[in-house]
Structures are given as C-alpha cells and as structure tokens.
Amino acid sequence: MSWGEALGINRLSHKLRSWSLRRFPRDRTVTLTQKRIYILPSAAGVSxxxxxxxxxxxxxxxxxxxxxxxxxxLASLLILSIIQTYANLAGLEVTAVSGHACYAGDQAGFTVELRAAxxxxxxxxxxxxxGGTPRTLDLTNQRVAQVELSCPALRRGWLYPGPLKLETxxxxxxxxxxxxxxxxxxxxVYPRPLACRAPESSGGDGALESNRVRAQGIEDFQGFARFESGASLHQIAWKVYARGQGLHIKQYSGTASNDVWLDWAHWPATSDEERLSGICYWAIELTQREQTFGLRIPGCVLVPDSGESHRLRVMKALALYGLEGQG
Amino acid sequence: MKQISRAAVIWQLAAFAAVVIPHLSWLPFWLIGLCLATPAARLMIHGGRWSLPHWSLKLLLILLVAAGLLVTFSRETGMKATVALLVAGLALKLVEIYHRRDALVLLYVSLFVCATGFLFHQSIGMAIYALLSVVVVIAALNSIFQDPQRTDLLRPLKRSVRLVALSFPLMLVLFVLFPRIGPLWSVPMNQQSAVSGLSDTLAPGDISQLTKSDQLAFRVSFDGRVPEPAQRYWRSLVYTEFDGRTWRIPPGYERWHAEEEGLTVQGATVDYEVIYEPSNRNWLVALDQPLAAPQGMRIGPGHTLMITRGADRRLNYRLRSALEYQLQSRLSERERAVYLQLPPEGNLRSRERAGQWWEEAYGNPERFVDRVLDQFSRTFTYTLRPPALANDPIDGFLFDTQQGFCGHYAGALAFLLRSVGVPARVVGGYQGGEWNPYEQYLTVRQYDAHAWTEYWIEGRGWVRVDPTAAVSPERIVESSDRVFAGDPAFLSDAPLARLRFARSGWLVDVRRQLEALNFNWHRWVLNYQGQQMQFLGRLMGNVSMEKMIVALLVPFALVMSVMAWTQLRGRRSSAKSPLERKLSTLLEKLERLGLPRLPNETLQAYSLRVGKACPVLRDPMSRLASCDEAVRYAEDDAQKSDLLAVIHECHRVLRSVQAIDFEERA
Incomplete structure (x- = not known):
C-alpha cells in the first residue's frame, strides 16, 4: 500500500502490532473478540x-x-458494514495445529484450524x-476448516513465521x-541437500570405505534371498521377477555388517553449511537405500541405525547444528 | 489487483442498467445506443466470443463519445450535461471492467448517477425504483467481495436486500433529524423546462390557454378554518397598464413598496401552508390578502407575494391572510395616475357607454359596478372559446361578441371604471381549487387560473369585484373542472386527464386517495425542510442543540444495537419441538461444564460417558437415553411426558452439582 507508506501508516501499524501481541499471551487456541479485532476503513471505504x-x-x-x-x-450501510465486517471475524476460533519441516529455500507449511462461531x-x-502470500477461505458450509499456510524458509534451523494476520x-x-x-x-528447516561425492577415506576407517563404494555405485553383490514382506522395493530383484522366478531380494555385502558413518571430521572442509548440506544429502540417500548409518558431528553423535525416524533425528541434528541455543 | 469473478461481471451490468434506466427519457439518442451497445459487447466478451478491446479501439471510442457530448451539450453546462458525461463514462468503463478497482469505480459512479435521477423525477415510484437500484448496486458491490468461486447469482442479492433492510431504520432517523441548510452555492435548475402559469401580461385569450392544462399549480393545507369556495381568491399578479389590448405590469412597478399601501385586518385571519410547484417566475400566490411575507419573499405592489429569485424549485411557505380587510385607504397622486392610466384613444364606444352608466349611477362607483355587472349577467355568455377580437377589443367584446372568459370581463370592467375616473386594476391569480377530503388540502391546477378586478373607493380602499361571478356564478362556487366538463376546449392539451373527472363512484375516491398520498409525499418527504422544525418541535418541545444530539444518539444507539444483535446472534436453530429444545438446552449446559457430546456419539454412549464423569448424573442420564430412544424409535407418545420429567430432573441435579461445585471452590 503506497499511500500507507507515504503517511507513515506502516510504521504505526508495526507499533500497533507489537502492542497488540504484547497484550495477549501466546495460546494454542484463540477466540477472536472485540479486544483483539481492529477495524479501519479500507481505501474503498475512504472513497x-x-x-x-x-x-x-x-x-x-x-x-x-x-x-x-x-x-x-448509504451512510447507514457504511455504518452497518462496520458491524458486518467485525462480525465476520468475531467469535472465530483459531487453533495453531502444527508446523511442517522443509528444506532451506523451500516453503515451510503450517496448519491452522479455524472454527466458526x-x-x-x-x-x-x-x-x-x-510477508507471506494470503490464503482466503469461507466458513459457510463447514464449521471447521484447516488451512495450510506457507512461509519461505531461507535458513536451516527453527523457522518462526511471526504473527499470523487474519483479515477480512x-x-x-x-x-x-x-x-x-x-x-x-x-x-x-533442514539444510538444503546438495548432491556431492562422498569424501575419500583418510584412515583405515571401514565406514568411509564403504561410503566411497556406495558413492560410486559399485556394490558387492552377494546373492538373492527370498522376498519377505516389509522389504524395500529398491531391493527387489525385478529382473528375476520378470523371468518368472518369484520375488527375490538382492543382497549386498556390508548392508548389515558394515556400518556407515557420516562423519563431520572426514567431510571435505569447504564451509559448515556446505558440509551440512552434503551430509544431509547422504542421509536421505542412505535412508532410501535402507543403509544403516551413524552421524558424528561436533556436539552430537547418533549411533548407526536405519529407517525414517532415524533419518528425522539425523536431519534435526543437522538442522540445529550450532544453533542449539536457539529456541 | 484482484480480478473479479464472472458472476460479479453480470452484477456490474445489472447495476449499470438499473441506474441508467431512469435517465433514458431525456438522454440523447446516440448515448442510449451506446448504453445498449457496451453491455452487449461486455456480454460477448463474457461469453468468450470477443476479447477485451485493444487500447486503440478504446481511445477511438472515448474520442467519439467526447465529440458527441461536446456537440450535444455545448449549449448547456447544467446537471444534464454532467449526468450525460457520467453515463457515457459508465458505459465505456463497462467494456473494460476486469479488476476489482474498475468495478468499484463503476459502482460508485453508478450510485451518484442514481442520486441525480432525483433531479429529474421525484415521484413515489421513482423513490421506490431508486431504492431497488441501490439494492442492485450493493449486490454488485458484494459480488466483487465474495468468494470468486461462487456462481450463485442470487446470493449477493439476498445479502444486499438484508443489508439495505437493516440500514433502513437508521436512514429514517438521519432523515428526520439531520438539519437542512440552504444551498451552499446557486445551481442552475430546470433550465429547459418551460415557464408555466400566469404571465406578466394579460391579453384577452391568455387565461383560456391555461385552462387547457391540468398541471398542478400549488397545494394548500389550512390550519383550522377553511375559507368558503367563494372566498378562495389566490392573488398572484396585479396588472396596471393597459395599451388598448393587453394589460401588463409597468416597468419599475415591482419596486414599489407594499408597506406604504397599509392593510387593516377587519375580521378573522386564516393560517395556511402553500406548496408551490416550480414555475420559473418570481411571483407566488397568496390568499386575499397576505399579512406578512415569509423569509426570502416579500409582498410587492398590489399586495402580491414575490420571491427574489425565480421559483425554479418547489417552494413551501406558511402565510397568514385576512379575508376581510381594508387595503390602502389613501392613494397618492402618483398611484392615482397609474391606476387611472388609459391609452389616449381607442374603444370610443365603450368610453361613451361608461359615461352614460356613470351618470345613471349618480357618480357612485359601487352603483356603477352593479350596473355593469347587471349588464353582464343579462346578455353575456361565459365561454372558453370566445371569438377573436379585432381592433378596439373592448368595444368588440362589449357590443359585438359578448362572449368571453374571465380575462375579458375583468379587463373590460377595469377599463370602464378607469374611463369614468375610478382607479382600478386587474388581478391575476387562481380561484377555487379541489378539496381533498382524505388529507384535508386544496389542490389548485393551472385550469383554475382566474382574473378579476379591484377598484378603489375613497375611505374604503381597494374593493374586489369578480365580474365572472355575475356571468357564471357557478364558476366561483364550484371548481372549473365541473363548470367546463362539457367544453371540448377544456383540458384539450391533456386528453387523458379528462378521464380522471369521473363525476361519482369509486373512481373519484381512488383518485382522491392517490392524490392525498402524493400530497403527503410532497409535504413530508420532498419538502421535509419546510416541515422539519415544526415536526421536531411537536416531537420534543422546543428544539435545542442538546435535545437534537440526544434525539440523534438514542435511536442511533438503539438501531445499532439491534443491528449488532442480529449480526452476532447467528442463525436461529431450525424449528424444533419444545421437547427437543429442552433437550438441546440440557446438552448445551453439559457442554459448558466440559462434557460436550461428540458429533458421532449416540445419546446412549454419551449418557454413559457423562455418568462416568459425574456419578450423580448416571441414573437420570441413562433413563434419559432410554426414554429418548423410546420416543424416537418406538414412537411411544406416552413416554414423552416421562422424557420431559427426566430432562427436568437432570436440570435439577445439574443445578445442585453446580451449587456444590461453587461451595467447594469458595
């Protein structure tokens, strides 16, 4: 709103906002009352x-x-529309449901629930x-609606989207x-995954050895095992299945025995953020391959494990590296 | 920049049509064409057959329309030109409405155009129509702010009807209380409309011209006593100069002062209120004789009521008049000369005959007048279509044709009086009027125009004499429409109007009631500024600033709270039986206590849950559930009273629980 800027209204509005937010404690569910609904003529109203x-x-x-x-x-309509517009917000219940993780540079999603009076x-x-893009909705047929609101995530770590503005x-x-x-x-907000080569081994560490091998895509094939439910689709030997010999799983050496470590110390030291991005990429990659891996970064060691929940733990550690003081 | 929805586009078209229709009667032909073409073009665009116009086409259209406006309205700068400009702008804007801002411009200008409609038409019908068009415009405004996905065209209309209905009471409060002030600057009005009514010259055929028209001249309502029909002489103009054919007002006469004339009241006075239709003349009407002029007006020479500025709008004024009076007992030499003026020659036969009659009357003006009137009543006829008169029209009228209308008689009598040395003048105005028994007011139309004579007697002042009364007494007692009902010349300009003059039966009643409604409309709405102070005074004693503020605030607050209540109350739950309502209040109570019934929970399951949470309620709640089941599914009506009893018991238990709860907390 350009005329708003010209009149210094934006600064005033910021002051009003922080005053308004200070008045009310943070709450998961908020019912809108006259104490927190502000109403002013719009540009169309002024004209x-x-x-x-x-x-x-x-x-x-x-x-x-x-x-x-x-x-x-028309004047009465104007006055009536004050009440109407106010009533359109009054009594509404707003519940903060959850925030959804994302990678830096993407849009973080937040779920907010609205319940009509x-x-x-x-x-x-x-x-x-x-600063986000507005989502508009009607609560006419259903009493409750969940809205997905996005907010750009620029940096890894916790993203606080700031106050929610509800307007009508x-x-x-x-x-x-x-x-x-x-x-x-x-x-x-997780570090942005960056595809990269895994670092070369620097000592006799088997973990990095196997890491390198995976990075090159040359894996030690051991044989087939019968398919058991729960096995990953990546491991199914589709060619064998196509030959009509039933479902089998390809077995590689090292999948169970050789634990992989994503180790901060062995990562090529470009910058911290790049390092985190690389580790993040590999954490995703290894999880997709159902590989067991551990994480070793300064201040945090996670023992080798596999699966989605392990990945989330690893990603969280990566996201919050060096930011632990925050939130 | 928000794009408006397809439904909203249709509403913009409707709003445009609604506000332009009242102006179609006077808009130039090409502009009407434009108003038809652009909505059609927008519909083609809407249907996807055409695309939005290129800027060069828009520019061409604008230039063409501007040229058209310049050519059509180059001679005038009044409201018509302004409205035509706005309508043309709206029509052009319609083609390119696409964004919300375009629609807002269109709608705001539409509202203004809607208001200008009142400058051209002010009937009740027009007011209702304007209200409907406001509903349409507000619906169009709502349509651009609602969910663009909605396609239900009637939805904005329903909301708009509700909004307008809700704001109506507040409008009434504002209308009644908002102080009316005079115009801030003078604006041209009714530039083109013809002047109507009496003119400042009176040639013999002039007044019979007026009888062709049934146009409303003015309306009067009386406070208290209503004068008899024969006393209803509404004076408007005094003609003093005669050139042998035409009576006129001499230059400079209007600047004379009436105060010098001196009026003595000799009987009761009449108080009344006149609503005078616009005539674009600067003379008004007053019952013989007005005592004092209202503000902004003055009593001119000949004791007529004048207004400084031409009466270009409807006027509303209150007057007090004396029916019995003595006017100007002394006449100065200058005045005497004016009222005795005659052309030096012409109409010799009349002068000669006047001399004879004067001798027969022994020089007594009253007896002379009686003699003349006697002559009139014997051989003269009263007609709307007198034969044309050549040279020496007074001679021709008195000795040859002997047929004439009021102007002929009044003029001839004044001539005869002057020729024997009695000061005399012709008075133009209206006589009679139609009484409306429903609303107690008098309607005077142009066909009630009349002329009579006044002559001056030493010691008595001016005496009114109406020679028409001698020729056709019924003209004075009854209204002209009755007298001339059979005459084809009467109302010949308004053939349909004759139909209104049914003599009897329900048609007359209906017409009079409609006229009464119209009168009230004019009096209480169109001329509210004339009534406001009196009305407010009657409402709250003497009008003071504090009282006005209170009077504005109290209804305002009342209306506002009603509006807020209707808004925030929400929808009334759909009609339920008393039993169901009792049950739902119980469930609401439980919900407030933190035990809400889940949407998919049966009453049975719910009562179990409640029983667990609150053991006192276990027994009544389980009985409630089983009773409810019996009523609902077994349709066992006998159980209804049981259910009611159980509900009451639950309420009782709940109250006791709450009491204990409160005690514990305390």
Missing part, C-alpha cells in the same frame, strides 16, 4: 465516504430530500504470515477488520 460527501453536497444544493434520503441510506458464517477470511473485508469491502495472533508455531 465511499468521499462519494457520500458529494451526494450530501448534491442534496444540499438542490434541496433534494430524496437525495438526502439516498445519502443517509456457533450458527454463524464467516466469509472471505484471509490468513497470512507477515467482507461483505462490502468498505472496512478492513484484522487481528494478529501469536500462534507459537514453528517449523524445522
């Missing part, structure tokens, strides 16, 4: 008032009582984080009612 003024001049100068009547009808409709509710101009666009809510939601 509507100018129109009313012109109509009043017309009525006065032509001594036309019907024009007076029309002017007053009993027996009332709420239309054209627009929700956004500061319904029904006539003459007034803008809004509120700020400190949802307390946060999302974990």
């Amino acid at each position: 509507f008032m100018v129109l009313l003024l012109l109509l009043l001049l017309l009525a006065i100068n032509y001594e036309s009582n019907l024009t007076y009547g029309l002017t007053f009808l 009993k027996g009332r409709d709420h239309e054209q509710l627009s929700l956004r984080w500061d 101009q319904f029904p006539l666009g003459l007034f803008r009612a809004w509120t700020w809510i400190d949802t307390g939601l946060r999302a974990l």
Whole structure:
C-alpha cells in the first residue's frame, strides 16, 4: 500500500502490532473478540465516504430530500458494514495445529484450524504470515476448516513465521477488520541437500570405505534371498521377477555388517553449511537405500541405525547444528 | 489487483442498467445506443466470443463519445450535461471492467448517477425504483467481495436486500433529524423546462390557454378554518397598464413598496401552508390578502407575494391572510395616475357607454359596478372559446361578441371604471381549487387560473369585484373542472386527464386517495425542510442543540444495537419441538461444564460417558437415553411426558452439582 507508506501508516501499524501481541499471551487456541479485532476503513471505504460527501453536497444544493434520503441510506450501510465486517471475524476460533519441516529455500507449511462461531458464517477470511502470500477461505458450509499456510524458509534451523494476520473485508469491502495472533508455531528447516561425492577415506576407517563404494555405485553383490514382506522395493530383484522366478531380494555385502558413518571430521572442509548440506544429502540417500548409518558431528553423535525416524533425528541434528541455543 | 469473478461481471451490468434506466427519457439518442451497445459487447466478451478491446479501439471510442457530448451539450453546462458525461463514462468503463478497482469505480459512479435521477423525477415510484437500484448496486458491490468461486447469482442479492433492510431504520432517523441548510452555492435548475402559469401580461385569450392544462399549480393545507369556495381568491399578479389590448405590469412597478399601501385586518385571519410547484417566475400566490411575507419573499405592489429569485424549485411557505380587510385607504397622486392610466384613444364606444352608466349611477362607483355587472349577467355568455377580437377589443367584446372568459370581463370592467375616473386594476391569480377530503388540502391546477378586478373607493380602499361571478356564478362556487366538463376546449392539451373527472363512484375516491398520498409525499418527504422544525418541535418541545444530539444518539444507539444483535446472534436453530429444545438446552449446559457430546456419539454412549464423569448424573442420564430412544424409535407418545420429567430432573441435579461445585471452590 503506497499511500500507507507515504503517511507513515506502516510504521504505526508495526507499533500497533507489537502492542497488540504484547497484550495477549501466546495460546494454542484463540477466540477472536472485540479486544483483539481492529477495524479501519479500507481505501474503498475512504472513497465511499468521499462519494457520500458529494451526494450530501448534491442534496444540499438542490434541496433534494430524496437525495438526502439516498445519502443517509448509504451512510447507514457504511455504518452497518462496520458491524458486518467485525462480525465476520468475531467469535472465530483459531487453533495453531502444527508446523511442517522443509528444506532451506523451500516453503515451510503450517496448519491452522479455524472454527466458526456457533450458527454463524464467516466469509472471505484471509490468513497470512507477515510477508507471506494470503490464503482466503469461507466458513459457510463447514464449521471447521484447516488451512495450510506457507512461509519461505531461507535458513536451516527453527523457522518462526511471526504473527499470523487474519483479515477480512467482507461483505462490502468498505472496512478492513484484522487481528494478529501469536500462534507459537514453528517449523524445522533442514539444510538444503546438495548432491556431492562422498569424501575419500583418510584412515583405515571401514565406514568411509564403504561410503566411497556406495558413492560410486559399485556394490558387492552377494546373492538373492527370498522376498519377505516389509522389504524395500529398491531391493527387489525385478529382473528375476520378470523371468518368472518369484520375488527375490538382492543382497549386498556390508548392508548389515558394515556400518556407515557420516562423519563431520572426514567431510571435505569447504564451509559448515556446505558440509551440512552434503551430509544431509547422504542421509536421505542412505535412508532410501535402507543403509544403516551413524552421524558424528561436533556436539552430537547418533549411533548407526536405519529407517525414517532415524533419518528425522539425523536431519534435526543437522538442522540445529550450532544453533542449539536457539529456541 | 484482484480480478473479479464472472458472476460479479453480470452484477456490474445489472447495476449499470438499473441506474441508467431512469435517465433514458431525456438522454440523447446516440448515448442510449451506446448504453445498449457496451453491455452487449461486455456480454460477448463474457461469453468468450470477443476479447477485451485493444487500447486503440478504446481511445477511438472515448474520442467519439467526447465529440458527441461536446456537440450535444455545448449549449448547456447544467446537471444534464454532467449526468450525460457520467453515463457515457459508465458505459465505456463497462467494456473494460476486469479488476476489482474498475468495478468499484463503476459502482460508485453508478450510485451518484442514481442520486441525480432525483433531479429529474421525484415521484413515489421513482423513490421506490431508486431504492431497488441501490439494492442492485450493493449486490454488485458484494459480488466483487465474495468468494470468486461462487456462481450463485442470487446470493449477493439476498445479502444486499438484508443489508439495505437493516440500514433502513437508521436512514429514517438521519432523515428526520439531520438539519437542512440552504444551498451552499446557486445551481442552475430546470433550465429547459418551460415557464408555466400566469404571465406578466394579460391579453384577452391568455387565461383560456391555461385552462387547457391540468398541471398542478400549488397545494394548500389550512390550519383550522377553511375559507368558503367563494372566498378562495389566490392573488398572484396585479396588472396596471393597459395599451388598448393587453394589460401588463409597468416597468419599475415591482419596486414599489407594499408597506406604504397599509392593510387593516377587519375580521378573522386564516393560517395556511402553500406548496408551490416550480414555475420559473418570481411571483407566488397568496390568499386575499397576505399579512406578512415569509423569509426570502416579500409582498410587492398590489399586495402580491414575490420571491427574489425565480421559483425554479418547489417552494413551501406558511402565510397568514385576512379575508376581510381594508387595503390602502389613501392613494397618492402618483398611484392615482397609474391606476387611472388609459391609452389616449381607442374603444370610443365603450368610453361613451361608461359615461352614460356613470351618470345613471349618480357618480357612485359601487352603483356603477352593479350596473355593469347587471349588464353582464343579462346578455353575456361565459365561454372558453370566445371569438377573436379585432381592433378596439373592448368595444368588440362589449357590443359585438359578448362572449368571453374571465380575462375579458375583468379587463373590460377595469377599463370602464378607469374611463369614468375610478382607479382600478386587474388581478391575476387562481380561484377555487379541489378539496381533498382524505388529507384535508386544496389542490389548485393551472385550469383554475382566474382574473378579476379591484377598484378603489375613497375611505374604503381597494374593493374586489369578480365580474365572472355575475356571468357564471357557478364558476366561483364550484371548481372549473365541473363548470367546463362539457367544453371540448377544456383540458384539450391533456386528453387523458379528462378521464380522471369521473363525476361519482369509486373512481373519484381512488383518485382522491392517490392524490392525498402524493400530497403527503410532497409535504413530508420532498419538502421535509419546510416541515422539519415544526415536526421536531411537536416531537420534543422546543428544539435545542442538546435535545437534537440526544434525539440523534438514542435511536442511533438503539438501531445499532439491534443491528449488532442480529449480526452476532447467528442463525436461529431450525424449528424444533419444545421437547427437543429442552433437550438441546440440557446438552448445551453439559457442554459448558466440559462434557460436550461428540458429533458421532449416540445419546446412549454419551449418557454413559457423562455418568462416568459425574456419578450423580448416571441414573437420570441413562433413563434419559432410554426414554429418548423410546420416543424416537418406538414412537411411544406416552413416554414423552416421562422424557420431559427426566430432562427436568437432570436440570435439577445439574443445578445442585453446580451449587456444590461453587461451595467447594469458595
């Protein structure tokens, strides 16, 4: 809003926002009341008032009582729309549900739940984080709706999207009612995975040895085993299956015996962030291959394990490396 | 920049059509064409058959329209040109509405155009129509702010009807209380509309021209006593100069001061209120004789009511008049000269005959007048279509044709009086009017226009004499529409109007009631500024600033709280039987206590859960569930009273639980 900037309204609005947020403690579920709903005429509302003024001049100068009547009808509509716009937010329950992890550079998603006041409709509710793109929804047929809101994740670590702004101009666009809510939601932002070669071995460490081998894609094939339910699709020997010999799993040497370590110390030292990105890439890669691996970074050692929950633990450690003081 | 939805585009078209329709009656032909073409073009675009116009096409259109406006409205700068410009702008804007901002411009200008409609038409019908078009415009405004996915065209209309209905009470409060002030600057009005009513010259055929028209001249409502029909002489103009054919007002006469004339009231006075239709003339009407002029008006020479600026709008004024009076008991030399003026020659036969009658009357003006009237009543006829008169029209009228209308008689009498040295003048105005019994007011139309004579007697002042009364007494007692009902010349300009003059039956009643409605409309709505102070005074005693503020705030707060209540209350739950309502209040109570019934939970399961959480309720709740089942599924009506009893018991238990709870907390 350019005229807003020109009038210094934006700065004022920032002050109002922080004052408003200070007044209310952080809460998972917030019911909107007159204490936290702010309402001001929109740009369209201001021009509507100018129109009313012109109509009043017309009525006065032509001594036309019907024009007076029309002017007053529109003025009453303006006043009524204050109540209408306010009522469109009032009574609404906003619940912060969850934040969803993402990689740095992507959009972090947050789920917010809206619950309509009993027996009332709420239309054209627009929700956004500061600087984010707004999502608009109606609560007319269903009482409860979940909204997915995104916020750009620029850096790894915890992402706090800031206060949630809930705004509406319904029904006539003459007034803008809004509120700020400190949802307390946060999302974990993982380092951006960067495809890279695994580092060369520097000692007699078998872990890195096998790491290198995997990186080159040359694996020691051992034989087939019968398929058991729960095995990864990556391991199925499709060629064998195609020959009509039933489902089998390819077995590689080292998958069970040789644990892989993603070790900070052995990673090529370009920068911390690049190193984290590389490790992150390999953590994803190894999980996809159902490889057991451990993580060793300064301040955190995770013993070798496999599976999705292990990956999430590793990714969290990577995301929060060096940021533990935060949140 | 938000794009507007397809449904919203249709609503913009509807809003445009609604506000332009009242102006179609006067808009130039090409502009009407444009107003039809652009919505059609927008519909083609809407249907996907055409694309949005290229900027060069838009520029061409704008230039063409601008040229058209310049050519059509080059001579005038008034409201018509402005409205035509706005309508043309709307029509052009319609082609390119695409974003929300375009639609806002369109709708705001539409509202203004809707208001300008009142400068051209002010009937009740127009007001209702304007209200409907506001509903349409507000629906269009709502349509651009609702979910663009919605395709239900009626949805914005329903909301708009609700909004307008809710804001109506507040509008009434504002309308009644908002102080009316005079125009801030003068604006041209009714530039083209013809002047109507009496003119400042009176040639013999002039007034019979007026009888062709049934146009409303003015309306009067009386406070208290209503004068008899024969007393209803509405004076408007005094003609003093005669050139042998035409009576006129001499230059400079209007600057004379009425105060010098001196009026003595000799009986009761009449208070009344006049609603005077615009005439674009600067003379008004007053019952013989007005005592003092209202603000902004003055009593001019000949004791007529004048307004400084032409009456280019409807006027509303209150007057007090004396029906019995003495006017100007003394006449100055200058005045005497004016009221005795006659052309030096012409109409010799009349002068000669006047001399004879004067001798027969022994020089007594009253007896002279009686003599003339006697002559009129014997051989003269009263007609709307008198034969044309050549040179010496007074001679021709008195001795040859002997047929004439009020102007002929009044003029001839004044001429005869002056020729024997009695000061005399012709008064133009209206006589009679139609009484509306439903609303107690008098309607005077142009066909009630009349002329009569006044002559001056030393010591008595001006005496009114109506020679028409001698020729056709019924003209004075009854309204003209009755007198001339059979005459084809009467109302010949308004053939349909004749239909209104059914003599009897329900048609007359219906017409009079409609007219009464119209009168109230004019009085209470269109001329509210004339009524406001009096009305507010009656409502709250003497009007003071504090009272006005209170009077504005109290209904305002009341209306606002009703509006807020209707908004925040939410939808009333759909109609339920009393039993179901009792049950649902119980469930609501439990929900407030932190035991909400889940959406998919049966009453049985719920009652078990409640029983676990609150052991006192276990027994009544389980009975409640089984009773409810019996009523619902076994349709056992006998169980209904049981269910009711159980519900009451639950309420009782709940109350006691709450009481204990409170005690514990305390």
